Amino acid sequence: MNKATRKTVIAGNWKMNKTPSEAKALITEMKPLVADADCDVVLCVPFIDIAAAIEAAEGSNIKIGAENVHFKASGAYTGEISADMLKEAGVEYVVIGHSERRQYFGETDQTVNLRTLAALNAGLKAIVCVGETLEQRELGYTETLLKYQTKMALTNVTKEQLANVIIAYEPVWAIGTGVTATDDQADEGNGYVRAAVAEAYGADVAETVTVQYGGSMNAKNAEGLLSKVNVDGGLIGGASLKAEDFSIIVKAASK
Numbered sequence: 281m282n283k284a285t286r287k288t289v290i291a292g293n294w295k296m297n298k299t300p301s302e303a304k305a306l307i308t309e310m311k312p313l314v315a316d317a318d319c320d321v322v323l324c325v326p327f328i329d330i331a332a333a334i335e336a337a338e339g340s341n342i343k344i345g346a347e348n349v350h351f352k353a354s355g356a357y358t359g360e361i362s363a364d365m366l367k368e369a370g371v372e373y374v375v376i377g378h379s380e381r382r383q384y385f386g387e388t389d390q391t392v393n394l395r396t397l398a399a400l401n402a403g404l405k406a407i408v409c410v411g412e413t414l415e416q417r418e419l420g421y422t423e424t425l426l427k428y429q430t431k432m433a434l435t436n437v438t439k440e441q442l443a444n445v446i447i448a449y450e451p452v453w454a455i456g457t458g459v460t461a462t463d464d465q466a467d468e469g470n471g472y473v474r475a476a477v478a479e480a481y482g483a484d485v486a487e488t489v490t491v492q493y494g495g496s497m498n499a500k501n502a503e504g505l506l507s508k509v510n511v512d513g514g515l516i517g518g519a520s521l522k523a524e525d526f527s528i529i530v531k532a533a534s535k
């Protein structure tokens with residue numbers, strides 16, 4: 281973390297977990313546990329949970345995010361949700377390009393870019409995910425790939441809009457596997473992301489961009505990961521479904 285130049289953001293990604301009533305119960309449990317956080321606290325929840333989550337989080341420091349957004353403003357796109365719909369519902373953040381979307385739902389670097397632009401143009405904050413597979417890492421392509429994904433995602437994003445972008449480095453091999461990147465691997469991956477932002481926007485701008493680490497971050501390993509200068513927070517899957525564990529990560533980010 282480097283709180284002097286950029287925000288620390290801990291964001292939960294609930295994925296396809298929790299019904300609206302379960303969302304309400306979990307947020308009610310979390311609220312007092314994260315109330316004194318010295319970082320931004322976000323929960324990205326399934327679309328159907330958004331209304332309940334916003335109601336449950338009212339009056340607290342927990343911000344609500346969505347897990348995806350469509351890139352068109354409106355039209356014949358059955359089953360999709362637009363950025364304006366999210367905005368009006370009270371959503372502040374949206375996860376874009378998560379590796380599960382890339383892996384199972386045909387997400388490409390181009391659609392990640394279009395979604396990012398749609399989110400930013402609607403006034404949402406985008407949490408854009410990048411990350412290499414184990415095979416890509418073993419072939420030595422981690423740096424090339426992270427820089428490519430980062431630059432592709434940010435195509436046509438202005439310097440001003442970049443203030444509303446968080447990038448999450450999530451090595452695919454670490455997501456939901458219990459295998460976490462080492463502190464140094466996370467720092468290195470996040471550093472490649474920041475270097476890509478520096479190449480596109482300049483080093484000064486890159487210093488201000490929040491780059492999260494994600495992939496089996498938990499109550500035990502969060503402090504070590506967050507101690508690294510390039511790790512400005514976390515995108516947390518499994519551990520964000522447990523109030524106590526999530527609050528321990530928030531506390532680690534509040535130091």
Ligand code: PGA
Nearest residue numbers: 455456495496516517518
């Ligand atoms: P995990 O998920 O913490 O369960 O590995 C992280 C993510 O997919 O964002």
